[in-house]
Amino acid sequence: MCSTCGCASGELRIEGVSSEHAYHSHEHSHGLPFAARRLVDIEMDVLAKNNHIAAHNREHFAAAGILALNLVSSPGSGKTTLLTSTLTRLAPYFDCAVIEGDQQTTNDADRIRATGVPAIQVNTGKGCHLDAQMVHDALHQLSPNNNSLLFIENVGNLVCPASFDLGELHKVAVLSVTEGEDKPLKYPHMFAASQLMILNKIDLLPYVSFDVGICIANARQVNPQIEVIQLSATTGEGMDQWLLWLEQQRCA
Template structure:
């Protein structure tokens, strides 16, 4: 998860702010001691907690916590004695707790272990605690957003994809077709620049840019702050275009009703298998840029089968914002959701 590597901390900016916000998820604790001999016993205290993410097709992410029984001591940690002067804690973990070979070629897989990820110098137990703290706070804020959207009958959609999938182009074409009959608004997420928000505003639809700085995803607090500035009308459609990233946005509920995964045919049909958490969390996949299929070696059926393997209930619509193919089906889906 991004909080373990520090990219969730740092500066973020929402258009209209007169100051920057610094969010630090986690704390560094230091202790100093003089030059002396000492023993370090790196046994973790207490039980480790396993988090299972369960994605439901109403936009919710539910985290279930389970106690984890530690492995035998010899596979977890070791004592050592050394002599030096320092101001840091030691957190060591043997290799088998962080990764294990994948397949006969002995590839490294750092997705194993209680946290399902790896960060140098941070124990699995510490990463789990960080994730629990961050997600619990975010989910509370997301539920607040969802209640507000529900009260105003606002359909909020979280658009997620890799960079370069054509998400913004697809969104601008969608807005041009909807703007005369449905009140729409857009929250644009990017690490830097207001380029995409400017493109959206050129359609006549209100948009606000959220720059996440080092952050690789939007969170519920950012969406809350942005919607306050947009002053959304009742019975409207809110598109939240997330930062281009198929990893961390899967875990962060924004209060949306649906996640919409956009996958372009230029990316390869195995994307749903490489990033299963995102496609498991999405309710619909827009297979974009299908006008390029004659020029590519892309297997549409295999791509859809891969998405269904990860998420049997995912809907798939093939679209092209450039030539307009599939846009009617996409708009029909939106209108169905507005009436739901």
């Protein structure tokens, strides 16, 4: 259980060789011990407070006409590469800004700034996700222009960022073809919370064992409405579809 961020939900199952021995945590019959109940209360407080600040961020984005997107994925799926590739194409025409989340280093903000787009790096230390307060504080420093596109690159983690609303219009899940087509089933909350799944690194498809059709079916099993774009952030294949999707969100 991740007690830092409240990602536990009382659904713990530990399965052994025989399903008869499956263990699951439960709140019925003998209830939770006091310490566990207190932990759940604290976690609910954390999420309620986060939701309150996220609503404030969302009001600000709406008032300023800012389109805010929250990019979520495991580490290394290509979020920063996708962003630099996107910004190189978009920044001549639209105001863009980026909030970068990582546990340590300013590497990603440096990569974004190299494209000429303003970026703020948030280092979460031991934290496994960005929260709405971090985004709120970063916004005060970044001051994105009205009617701009704001990309938030979350900490690489397919679990906890699913629970934390940042005030974004949509979460965009980036999955690369080197990660395996079963990830939407293993980490369903993230794909259920996302409007769009970007399947990145399709240039590597000839070299890896990855079934695109199965991956998309898995994603739609947890989220029948999820949109899917296949692209390669490095070769540029499929980027037009992503740029079109961004334009549609701006117009909507």
